[in-house]
Amino acid sequence: MKILITGASGFVGKALCRECVELGWNTVAVSRRTALYGRAVPADLCERFDIPFRPDVVVHAAARSSPWGRTAEFEAQNIQATRNVIDFCERSGRPHLIHLSTSAVLYRNEHQYGLNEETPPPAQFINEYARTKYAAENLVRNYTGRSCILRPRAVFGPGDTVIFPRILRAAQEGRFPKIESDEPVMADLIYIDCLVQYIVRCIEQGAEGLYHVTNNEPVAILSFLQNVFERLGIDSPTRKVTAARALRAARAIEFVHQAIPFLGEPAITPFGISVFAYSKTLDVQKALRDLGPPSLSLREGVDAFVRWHSAAPLRPSYAVV
Numbered sequence: 001m002k003i004l005i006t007g008a009s010g011f012v013g014k015a016l017c018r019e020c021v022e023l024g025w026n027t028v029a030v031s032r033r034t035a036l037y038g039r040a041v042p043a044d045l046c047e048r049f050d051i052p053f054r055p056d057v058v059v060h061a062a063a064r065s066s067p068w069g070r071t072a073e074f075e076a077q078n079i080q081a082t083r084n085v086i087d088f089c090e091r092s093g094r095p096h097l098i099h100l101s102t103s104a105v106l107y108r109n110e111h112q113y114g115l116n117e118e119t120p121p122p123a124q125f126i127n128e129y130a131r132t133k134y135a136a137e138n139l140v141r142n143y144t145g146r147s148c149i150l151r152p153r154a155v156f157g158p159g160d161t162v163i164f165p166r167i168l169r170a171a172q173e174g175r176f177p178k179i180e181s182d183e184p185v186m187a188d189l190i191y192i193d194c195l196v197q198y199i200v201r202c203i204e205q206g207a208e209g210l211y212h213v214t215n216n217e218p219v220a221i222l223s224f225l226q227n228v229f230e231r232l233g234i235d236s237p238t239r240k241v242t243a244a245r246a247l248r249a250a251r252a253i254e255f256v257h258q259a260i261p262f263l264g265e266p267a268i269t270p271f272g273i274s275v276f277a278y279s280k281t282l283d284v285q286k287a288l289r290d291l292g293p294p295s296l297s298l299r300e301g302v303d304a305f306v307r308w309h310s311a312a313p314l315r316p317s318y319a320v321v
Contacts, residue, residue: 001025003203004055004095006045006085007062008035011159012100012195016059019196028053031062045081049088057096057203060085060140063133065102065162067271068254070261071128078132082139094145098202103153103188103212103282105134109247109274113186116283117210127271137210148207150198153214153282157192157301158308164228166272168309171229175268176237179246179277184220186279191215191301194294201291211291212282217298221276231306243277 003020007013008029017037020027027038028051034040043049045062062085064077082099089097106115107126125131140147156164170176179185190213198213226236250270257266 002055003057004028005059006030009033013061015196046076054093055095059098061100067269068265074128074132079135082136097147099140099149101151103151104130111279113281114283148202149210151212152190154189177239177241178237180242186218187221188214188282197295211287212284213287215294215298218281246273
């Protein structure tokens, strides 16, 4: 198997590269930073690129995955980069293309349960990340070779640099609010090894089309996080705030940071507040039918993450989620 993986130095890409190397596949790892596994090839996907390698499969895991940033950055790293990956595929024998997207393309600021592959996107996307990732999906749908799009939900695990580090840092600094809700806010997640195994199954089976993938174990997110906080010796949040008030504050803070670029990423974002204010669960029956069940339980994933985090220092971060 000859496989090319973009975003190979990122959270998902690095884990996938490691697995592919362990499977004995001829793995080319493409990234702007040094990749740890596979044959590392530096490339800026925002520019047209060429690699003397004709892969059987290309997994496009590179993206700007952030709740905040400038429109031009999202468009370059999510849309133009995907366009350039497809262009490479068209010139390289049209390999099977697997594109890592996100369930955020469907989000609205309200409770949403059982989102499936037929659920239409909202009239207005929740942020630039969601908008540009959906645009990238549409580019992949027009690819002339075989393609598969995966929409994971809240990927976590050892090596995570996006979700849990931000949450834990905010909790440690007393900046993580408890959003008041008239019902438990439910959320789906997927452990990194489960996502990697789903990608491997897509590769091995030549899967095509769109799949939602999670651990298929929705949890009450605040209770779930409180359990993780306790296991890591972090005080549970006590500061309560309504969703409406939190969203107003987050929008005001985001406006200031957009007006003054050197301030960087804000401490809270409207998207981050929305994640904890509104339920988001995915219907993954299609993936269960075609690709099988998750390779590990959510509990096993959390145990592995807690062990890893307890043995490693918390990475610096600024945003809640």
